[in-house]
Each structure stands twice: as structure tokens, then as C-alpha cells.
Amino acid sequence: MKITIGIIIGVIIGAVCSGILTVNIMTASMQPRHTGNPEGCGKILPCYRVTINGIPAPPPGTNSDERIGYGTKLGGEPDWIQGVDIPVCRDCNTPMIFVAQIDSIAMADKTKPAGKDPKTNKEIQEFMFGDAGMIYVFTCFECGGVAGVDQCY
Numbered sequence: 481m482k483i484t485i486g487i488i489i490g491v492i493i494g495a496v497c498s499g500i501l502t503v504n505i506m507t508a509s510m511q512p513r514h515t516g517n518p519e520g521c522g523k524i525l526p527c528y529r530v531t532i533n534g535i536p537a538p539p540p541g542t543n544s545d546e547r548i549g550y551g552t553k554l555g556g557e558p559d560w561i562q563g564v565d566i567p568v569c570r571d572c573n574t575p576m577i578f579v580a581q582i583d584s585i586a587m588a589d590k591t592k593p594a595g596k597d598p599k600t601n602k603e604i605q606e607f608m609f610g611d612a613g614m615i616y617v618f619t620c621f622e623c624g625g626v627a628g629v630d631q632c633y
Contacts, residue, residue: 523577523621527556535585548612548633551583558616560631567627569620576618576627584612584632 530552531537538550551559558564558578566575586607609615613632619625 522575524557525555525577525579528554530554532585549583549585551581551614552585554580559614561614561633562631565616565629565631567618567629569623569625569627571623571625572620574620574622576620576625578616579619579626580617582609582615582617584608584610584614 532552535549538547542550553559555578558581566578568574569576584607609630610632613630616629616631618627618629
């Protein structure tokens with residue numbers, strides 16, 4: 481599972497670095513804070529919402545069920561699909577800190593971000609994680625370890 485998540489993250493980072501995918505980072509909250517939630521992971525990094533060039537933004541007032549595909553972000557708190565699943569560092573045995581989440585953008589639904597290739601009209605599946613799922617990335621600032629969690633609908 482960790483190898484698969486690492487490969488997916490590597491492909492996405494490679495696509496961004498090579499210019500296939502471009503992103504705009506829009507700050508939402510610059511102040512780090514700590515969660516009082518006992519299921520939380522402690523420190524909460526500043527939140528940056530990410531928009532992907534070529535993917536239209538959801539219309540204002542879009543409800544949470546219609547926001548599938550628009551949830552990619554850096555920092556903040558995870559937007560869990562199936563419930564809290566914070567990994568524990570293998571070295572120091574402490575909950576890891578949430579760093580980012582990568583949302584599926586390739587769904588067969590034409591109303592979603594990258595449903596069909598406009599040139600061929602074929603379904604795009606390259607950036608589909610499970611059933612319109614999300615990849616969550618965590619790190620341990622003490623040990624330098626990283627972990628990924630995936631959830632889907």
C-alpha cells in the first residue's frame with residue numbers, strides 16, 4: 481500500500497514539475513494551530529487550497545457531495561471520507577502531522593473536474609483514486625518519516 485501511494489504521489493509531483501499539470505496555491509489560513517480534538521494529530525499546519533489549472537472551480541454554493549474532485553490542499557485538517565485514520569510514526573510511536581490531501585479529479589461524470597477528454601470524449605481515469613477517493617499525506621517532524629492513507633466513497 482505504501483509503495484502504491486508513493487508511486488501515485490510521485491506521478492502527480494512529476495506531472496506538476498514537468499508542466500503537464502499546473503497548480504495555483506491560494507492561501508486560506510496562514511497561522512499554524514493545534515487541535516483540541518482527541519482524534520486529531522496535534523499541530524495543524526497553515527491551510528493552502530490548491531486549484532488545478534484546466535480544472536474549473538466549483539460554482540459558488542456547491543454542496544459537499546458536489547465538491548468531489550476539488551478537495552486538493554496543503555495543510556489544514558484532513559477532510560476525511562470514511563473517518564479519522566491518522567498514522568502513527570514507526571520510530572517514535574506518535575501521531576503523524578497531516579501535510580496534504582490529493583483529491584481524485586478524473587471521474588466518468590461529465591460534471592466533475594476531468595470527466596472526459598475534450599478531444600476524444602473518452603473517460604479519464606489517470607487521477608482516480610479508488611471510487612473518487614482521496615490520498616492523505618502525513619509526516620513526523622521529529623523522525624522525518626512519511627506515510628500515506630487512502631480513502632474512497
